[in-house]
Amino acid sequence: MGEFITGAGARERFRVLLDAVDDAYAQMREVPSDAVGNAFRVEMAERLETQERTNRALMYRVFGELADPPDEVGLVNDVIDSLWARLRIPPTEIKRRMKMAARIRPRRSLLGPPLPPELPLVADAVTVGAVGQDHLRVIATAMNRLPSCVSAEERSEVEASLVREARKNDAEIVKTAARHVDEIFNPDGDFDEADRARRRGMVMGPQGPDGGSRLSGWIDPETRCYVEAATAAVRPGRHLPDGTVEDSRDDRSASQRCHDGIKLGLKAGIASGGLGSHRGHPVTVIARTTLAELDQAAHAVTNPDIPMPPPARTGGDTALPMRDLIRMATDAIHYLAVFDDHSDRPLYLGRQKRIATTDQRIICYARDGGCTRPNCTESGYHSEVHHSPDWDPIGATDADKLFFACGPDHARVTKGQWQTTVTDSGRLAWSNGTRPPDINHAHHPEELLHTDPDPPECC
Known part of the structure; x- marks a missing residue:
């Protein structure tokens, strides 16, 4: 049996060890490395990489226990706030680490000893610093992609194979091995409904400097049918970005027409009113701007000497260029919040009702x-x-x-x-x-x- 140590004793020992690590790094920063030679630099890089991976494994251990404390009742939201303030990393990254820790850390059971991790071989490799974050990401993705019909024994074999490759090669080689795993276990693309439901998902990236956003992910067969139909409506010369619906010259590529087809379908769906309500108002686009900016934009559309004001902001906090806002206002159903005192709409209801209008x-x-x-x-x-x-x-x-x-x-x-x-x-x-x-x-x-x-x- 291992040495018994109290919580206070463990805290003191951890502090001593962490201080020693901090001191070692401080000393290494002071030692010049411009005359050690490249052979030693390679050795040093290997040691530092292993130490970074080992540190990452300890970090997952701490994040796993923060999410599900074995010694107290924890409130995850409060923990996330505390970590955000002290580590200065976004909540999405904190939650990602907690979820990954849940897969590679021993699981607690209501009765009896702890259960092994969901990915035990990956957990062992992470603990000793044998694999990095890039390996871990590739292996986790590959395990998620396995069809539901794959047995537990086969899953263990796949995990062992991927971990073995990760211990010898970089993440790109492991990714190649993962593709071969797909070919072996699902050569005919035989996914069932559960697999498709588990895999489906779209991720909309942040807005770029030009206002564009990258969209990536997987859509199920039904969604693909809708996209195909909407794209077919945007055939060459029809439904141009400027609103033209009659046949006219069209320089768009096939991918651009697919984009415009999806936009056409979403716009028609919102305008139909068939999406119901969201928190008390119809599902629609909500934009906010000032009266002065709206007036300036209206003049800038026809007068190139007048600069276009900054973009409006939507209810999703998206920057919406004023030209787009004005174009949408002509034929789309949406709410426009303008800072204007001249309105007879009932903004002040006192205690007549509790629900906001x-x-x-x-x-x-x-x-x-x-x-x-x-x-x-x-x-x-x-x-x-x-x-x-x-x-x-x-x-x-x-x-x-x-x-x-x-x-x-x-x-x-x-x-x-x-x-x-x-x-x-x-x-x-x-x-x-x-x-x-x-x-x-x-x-x-x-x-x-x-x-x-x-x-x-x-x-």
């Missing part, structure tokens, strides 16, 4: 952009309306007392884990009791360009 949600889109909890990047499309002060007992359903909060953060306010207050400027500030109230700048990047949005407190 469509108009009030539009104001939240315009003012907040998305969840108002500091550092949360969830867009307005996926946010709920939060009362501040709380509806019970004195809150009013007025536009200046309603703010966006994503579902998890809204629930944490309800549970008392966060407190909110309205600032003098009309923004919502959040505090969890460990730091001063703060507002979210994630949906207002322009606030980060001019001055420090969070100046130090005055003494």
Whole structure:
């Protein structure tokens, strides 16, 4: 049996060891390496790579225990907030590490000893620093792609083969081996419904400098049928980007017409009204801008001497060029939130009703952009309306007392884990009791360009 050590003893030992590692790195940074020769540099690179992989394995161990603490009851959302603040890595990466740790760390059982990891051979290789993050990504993807009909014994054989290759070769070679695994276990592409349902998925990447976004993923056969039909409607000379529907000269490539077909289908689906409602208003595009920018854009369309204003922002926090916004306004059904005082729409309802109206949600889109909890990047499309002060007992359903909060953060306010207050400027500030109230700048990047949005407190 291993040596028994208390929690306090383990913490002290870890601190001593971590200090020793920090000290070793500090000393290595001070030692010059410009005269050691390339043969030694190769040896040093190998040692550092192994140490980095070993450190990554320990990191997965810690992340796995943070997600499912064996010694206490943990709140994952609070842990993610703490890690984000201290490590300065995005929540998506924190969740990715937790999910991967769940696959390569021993699993807890309600009764009896711990269960082995889902990928035990991968776990062993990761622990000793024999494989890197790139190997791990390729192997995990290959295991996910195996059809559901593959037996447990065959899965173990595949895992062993891939780990064996990863111990000898780089990730590209392992990827080649994974393709051969596909050919062996599924030569005829015989996937069942469960396989297709598990594999389907689309990922929309971030907007690039030109406003474009990369779309990647897999669609199931039914979705492909719809894409094919919509693309067929956008045959050469029809449904051009400028709105032309009659036959005319067309220089688009096949891939560009496929893109325009998907856009045509989505636009028709939204305009039909058949998608129902989303949080109290029809499923549609919501854009926010100012009256001055909208007026400037309208003149810039016909006068090249007038510069086009910055893009509007959608409920998904997408930058929408003003030319596109004006074109969409002519034939699309969407809500446009314009900062204009001349409106007779009922924005202030007091305590007549608790549920925010469509108009009030539009104001939240315009003012907040998305969840108002500091550092949360969830867009307005996926946010709920939060009362501040709380509806019970004195809150009013007025536009200046309603703010966006994503579902998890809204629930944490309800549970008392966060407190909110309205600032003098009309923004919502959040505090969890460990730091001063703060507002979210994630949906207002322009606030980060001019001055420090969070100046130090005055003494």
